[in-house]
Amino acid sequence: MQTHSEPNNPSIIETRNLGKSVPSSEGELHILSSVDLIIKPGESIAVVGESGSGKTTLLSLLAGLDTPTSGSVFIKGRDITVMNEDGRAALRNELIGFVFQSFQLLPGLTALENVMLPLELSGDGNAEAAARALLERVGLARRLTHTPKQLSGGEQQRVALARAFVTRPAILFADEPTGNLDSKTGAHVIDLLFELNREQHTTLVLVTHDASLAARCGRMIGLAAGRML
Amino acid sequence: MKRFGLALRLLLRDGRSGELTLLVLALLIAVASATTISLFADRLQRTLTVQAAEFLAGDLVLAGSMPIDDAWRRRATGLGLIPSQTVEFSSVLLENEQMLLAAIKAVSQGYPLRGFLKTLETEAGAESQIAHGPQPGTAWVEKRILSALNLHVGDMLTVGEKPLQVTRILTYEPDKRGDFYSFSPRVVMHQADLPATGVIQPGSHVHYFYQFIGEETALVAFKKWLKPQLNPSQRILDIHEDRPELGSALQRAERYLGLSSIVVILIAGAAIAMAAGRYTERHFNTSALLRCLGCKQREIFRLYTVQFLVLGMLTSAIGCLLGWLGQLGLFYVLKPLLPQQLANPSLLAVVFGFVTGMAILLGFALPPLLRLQKVSPLRVLRRDLEPLPAKAWLIYGLAIAIMSVLVWRYSNDWQMTAGIVGIGLSSLLVLGLLVTGMLKLLRPWLPKLGLTWRFGLQGLLRNSRASVSQILAFSITLAAMSLSFTVRSDLIDQWRQQLPERAPNYFALNIIPAQQPAFAQDLLRAGIDSSAFYPVVRGRLVEINTEAVQKRVSKDSQGEAAIHRELSLTWAPAIPADNSITSGEAWSADQAGWVSVEQKLADNLGIKVGDDLRFTVGGAQVSARVANIRSLQWDTMKPNFYMIFSPGTLNDFPLTYLTSFYVPDAEKNLLNQLLKTYPATTILDVDQILKQFKTILMQLTQAIDLLLYFALAAGFTVLFAAVYATLDDRIRQGALLRTLGARRDWLRKTHLVEFGVLGASAGILAAAISQAILYVLYSRVMHIPYEPSWLAAATLPGIGMLSVGLAGYWGVRAVVDQSPLRVLRRL
Structure with a gap:
């Protein structure tokens, strides 16, 4: 496991002494402690561990969704822990895509509109064409006008994949992407995820407790009680 | 604006998905009713003013x-x-x-x-x-x-x-x-x-x-x-x-119309706050996702503000149109009652409806909306993360400010505004604390209750802050509706009392003392009731405490009118029963040299108890000391007097008698007979005036009734919208309970208990709030004697229990009628 960056091969994500604790009635509760991590561009990393090991916390800190109580996170060499929330939001818009366990599609929007959303947010005038192309790529060309309610779980997650890749993000964070799906559907979604990841040379950080899924990643990071194994 | 197009698209999508329905509905009702009432009141008022000008x-x-x-x-x-x-x-x-x-x-x-x-x-x-x-x-x-x-x-x-x-x-x-x-x-x-x-x-x-x-x-x-x-x-x-009698009727009617507008706005405001609250909560996830996808806080705020502005403008415009149609409908229905020449609808009243819509929307929806920008992006991973509630001063401050301005615009009366807003607010504060306390007291009893009651009440206690605000919102709605109803009834009663069926329509003046007994006898024989016969001496007030009375008056005042002509001076052993002494003492029958002065004239001329007044009667002078000041109702059509003397003061002067009586249309011939028999007596015909006055009052009453129904309908619709706005949690819990095996009957009962108790508590508060406001309105603004309305106080809890109970029961049918899986999935 690497703990420092190499000058010739700059990291896309790097953490130094990253920690997160919250106050509790029995004193400070350490959710994550002293995580040092370097991830290179194009790598695929699986973060594995049991429930409560700190996987989701690590993901939220890496993606700038939350702020650490100690240490720093660098994305493309920029320390996101010193940025304010709006700075981090801009960074997310520019570099990061997400896939969530609960899909997180907006219920009122159609499949196409859900995929268009991140492009629209960044002011891309070509949102619709790009979204159509990607939905076609994930096999949902005929489902463009369907709302999430009208889609199965697998279809919803494929829409979420299309939404995540439509901005061609440098980094994709996936939080238990198959957690809500049966194994066959899950496998199909994962195949798609890895295909798209390869096509776009995206850096993938995948949180899972599924060993077979983790095994498909280039590297595995184990967490237990908030510490890296 | 870069994101304007996106905001519009999001708005469209939200609209299509039904997220905005409730909010739009509440706003539409508010604007439509505000516009209808504003237009209707404006047109009616201008029509009535024109009609009054006909007088x-x-x-x-x-x-x-x-x-x-x-x-x-x-x-x-x-x-x-x-x-x-x-x-x-x-x-x-x-x-x-x-x-x-x-x-x-x-x-x-x-x-x-x-x-x-x-x-x-x-x-x-x-x-x-x-x-x-x-x-x-x-x-x-x-x-x-x-x-x-x-x-x-x-x-x-x-x-x-x-x-x-x-x-x-x-x-x-x-x-x-x-x-x-x-x-x-x-x-x-x-x-x-x-x-x-x-x-x-x-x-x-x-x-x-x-x-x-x-x-x-x-x-x-x-x-x-x-x-x-x-x-x-x-x-x-x-x-x-x-025409003071007409003036005061018009003025009260105008104030009533204003009041009903305020009522609708108040109710709608509560509903919009609730609908916006619900909208906000349902958009936490969207905001979190948008922030996750890179939206800055300010952009989120702008995104939603633009949406609300566009939504507000569209809805307000449609509401104005509906209001226009509503007002046309009202006038169509009222056509037989209204004058043929109606004033045109004024564009300003429409604009006011529009501005009201925008103001209510922003005043009540902005504070909850502000929470959206505070949603943590981490919520995409942890659904339980909710932004802090908006600051209390912001929520209430903005709403109060906007309400105050609107109330003032309607009433054009800071006193009324301060009365309504001030009493309302302090009651809310006190009552809010009271309800919180009540709910706290309820908690220890829960374990002793049966399952149905326990679950129903737990529904209230689970989120006691929300319950308190719901109870307060419902109580405002109920109080506003009850207020509207009570004021209408009292106003109309007051008018009826002023002009009873057989109000005197003729006055007989200059009855010679020698003929007075015969005149009275003739009336009696014809079966005509008359008021008392008052002796009248014509005289002029010239001095107050040796100061010339001219020095005391301002131009165009009532006082000026009174001193420039001879007054009808009378005397009586006691002041008439429908006059009341506001200061000083009554005289005993044998004290000469005292006078009782009508209050408004006394105020106008600065006359106080104990002052010496000098009058000229014919060529002679007479003095009297002010024994008391008395108030009276000028518009009763009975003989009323500025000055009433104690017996023995004026008895030596030449006098005539004055009386008033009611002659039905069929017996008008009697008047000619009287005129022939008593040629010196003059008969003053107030029948025509009385009829005109009654017609106007009837029209006002009808218009007020219609406005009341309108306010009530708006109230009930918005009440339902408000219940619906708070249903998500209940639906979720209901679905969960059904999954755990709860029977539909039992669920229905718990909902009835929960909403019934909510409604009853709101009803009790409503009774207190409406009585407090009534007191201020009557005693300070409308000048109608206040009497606690026990009927309203007794029925409001029941009405609250029924209306809120049924609205809630109807609203949560989904919990009971749909498969729990569908409910849970949808949420």
């Missing part, structure tokens, strides 16, 4: 005992006003050896500027409206003239030295006054014939009336210009000054 046959009338300077008329026409003129005097008519004192009125071209005359072409003909006076050479007369002088239509009638042909029988004139000139039968002639009558000589007792109509601004300018130039015998009349 004067003009918008503004200058009355005096001499012709006005020509420059004044030029000034009026220069300002764009249209003038007309009437000259009134009495003259003895002599035909067929019969003699009759008649009230002659010579009218100019253009008369009546407002309203119309009603006439018959023959004695048996049908009544028709006519918008001008008689042609030169002709006269229109009242039937009494024909019968008293044995004349018929077509006969000649000589006024002074001028013979005129009677061409019509006059049945109605808009500007008939309840004063000296109204009691004799009327002859209307053309002004061009006036010189030929030779009646008007220098020193003749003649009254000149100059009517003007035109734009409000021109009228105001003219009045302002005119006032300083008036001599003591000249007076400006307009509806508010000249």
Whole structure:
């Protein structure tokens, strides 16, 4: 496991002494402690561990969704822990895509509109064409006008994949992407995820407790009680 | 704006997905009803003002005992006003050896500027409206003239030295006054014939009336210009000054209309706050996701603000349109009751509806909306993360500020605004604490209750803050509705009391003391009830504590009017039962030298208990000390007096008697008999005035009823919207309970318990709030005696329990009727 960056091969994500604790009635509760991590561009990393090991916390800190109580996170060499929330939001818009366990599609929007959303947010005038192309790529060309309610779980997650890749993000964070799906559907979604990841040379950080899924990643990071194994 | 297109698309999508339905509905109701009421009230008010102007046959009338300077008329026409003129005097008519004192009125071209005359072409003909006076050479007369002088239509009638042909029988004139000139039968002639009558000589007792109509601004300018130039015998009349009884009815009606507008806005405001709260909560996830996808806080705020602005403008515009239609509908329904000439709807009232919509939306929706930008992006991973509630001062401050401005705009009365907002707020604060306490007290009892009650009440206690605000919101709604209803009833009762079915419609003046017992006997024999017979001595107030009374008065005040003419002075052993002493003491029967003064006049002239007043009666002087000040209702049509003396003070002066009585239409002949039997007595006819007044009151009552139904309907619709806005949590829990095996019946019962208790608590609070507001409204603003409305207080909890219980029960049918899986999936 690497703990420092190499000058010739700059990291896309790097953490130094990253920690997160919250106050509790029995004193400070350490959710994550002293995580040092370097991830290179194009790598695929699986973060594995049991429930409560700190996987989701690590993901939220890496993606700038939350702020650490100690240490720093660098994305493309920029320390996101010193940025304010709006700075981090801009960074997310520019570099990061997400896939969530609960899909997180907006219920009122159609499949196409859900995929268009991140492009629209960044002011891309070509949102619709790009979204159509990607939905076609994930096999949902005929489902463009369907709302999430009208889609199965697998279809919803494929829409979420299309939404995540439509901005061609440098980094994709996936939080238990198959957690809500049966194994066959899950496998199909994962195949798609890895295909798209390869096509776009995206850096993938995948949180899972599924060993077979983790095994498909280039590297595995184990967490237990908030510490890296 | 870069994101404007995106905001619009999001809005469209939200609209399509039904997220906005509730909010739009609440706003639509608010704007539609506010616009309807604003338009309706505005039109009605302007119509009524015009109609009231008919009473004067003009918008503004200058009355005096001499012709006005020509420059004044030029000034009026220069300002764009249209003038007309009437000259009134009495003259003895002599035909067929019969003699009759008649009230002659010579009218100019253009008369009546407002309203119309009603006439018959023959004695048996049908009544028709006519918008001008008689042609030169002709006269229109009242039937009494024909019968008293044995004349018929077509006969000649000589006024002074001028013979005129009677061409019509006059049945109605808009500007008939309840004063000296109204009691004799009327002859209307053309002004061009006036010189030929030779009646008007220098020193003749003649009254000149100059009517003007035109734009409000021109009228105001003219009045302002005119006032300083008036001599003591000249007076400006307009509806508010000249007809106090009508003025106060109009004023109260206007205030009521304003109040119903406030009621709807208040209810809608509560509903919009709830709907916006729900909208916000349902958009936490979207905001979190948007932030996750890179939206900055300010952008999120802008995104939603733009959406709400567009939504507000669209909805308000549609609401205005609906309001316009609603108002047309109201006028259509009320057509038979309303004057034929309706004022046009004013665009300003529509604009006001629109502005109201935007203001309510932003005032009530902005604070919850502000929470959206505070949603942590981490919520995409942890759904339980909710942003902090908006700051209390922001939520309440903005809503209160906007409400205050709106209430003020409607009532145009800071006192009323402060009363409503102040009492409302402090009650809310106290009541909020009270409800919180009540809920806390309930908690220890829960384990002792049956499962159904326990679950129902737990629904309330689980989120006690939300429950408190719901109870308060419902109680505001209920209080507002009850307020609207009670004020309407009391207002109408008050009017009815003022003018009972058999309110006196005739006054008999100048009854000679020797004939008074016979006169009373004649009335009694004809089965006519009369009020008491008051002895009257005509006298003028000249000094207050040896100071000339002229020094005490301001121009155009009631006091000025009172000191420039002789007052009817009376005496009585005790003041009349419907007068009440506001300061000082009553006298005992044998104390001479005391006087009781009417309160408004006393205030006007600065008269206090213990002051010495000096009067001139004929050539003599008489003094009396003020024993008390008393208030009375001027618009009861009973004899009322500024000055009542203790017995023995005026007894030595020549006196006549005065009484009032009610004569049904069928027995009007009696009047002629009385006039023949008692030629010295004058009969003052207030029947026409009374009828006009009653018609206006009836129309006002009908309009008020309709507005009330409208407010009630709006209230109930919004009430339901409010219940619906709080359902998500309950639906979720209900679905969960059903998954765990709860039966539908049982769930229904828990909902009934929960909403029933919610409604009943709201009803109790509503009773307290409405009574507090009523007290302030009545005692400070509307000047109606306040009596606690026990009926409202007793029924409100029941009404609250039923309405909220049923609305809640109906709203949560989804929990009970749909499969729990579908509910859970959807949420």
